[in-house]
Amino acid sequence: MTNTSAFYLxxxxxxxxxxxxxxxxxxxxxxxxxxxxxxxxxARLLHGERLRVAAAAKKDETS
Known part of the structure; x- marks a missing residue:
């Protein structure tokens, strides 16, 4: 099973x-x-994806 927001929607x-x-x-x-x-x-999956992107961006800024 594919766990993507498109699948869920x-x-x-x-x-x-x-x-x-x-x-x-x-x-x-x-x-x-x-x-x-x-x-x-x-919505929960999309929220998690946004959090991961934001965390990665923040990590890149501090590196």
Whole structure:
């Protein structure tokens, strides 16, 4: 499995489409919850990437 923000965001979009396309309330709720989780995972990964870039830049400045 690929752990990239693009992968996570694609799964979130897929969940959003599935939620939109279903007529069952409980299934829609499950897909919307899944979308929320995928987007949170993408945000967490992007935040970590930004922190690593900032730390590397700071390290380069002090070197």
């Amino acid at each position: 694609a799964r979130a979009d897929e969940s959003a489409r599935a939620a939109r396309d279903t007529s069952l309330d409980n299934v829609r709720a499950r897909h919307l919850q899944s979308e929320t989780v995928w987007r949170a995972m993408a």
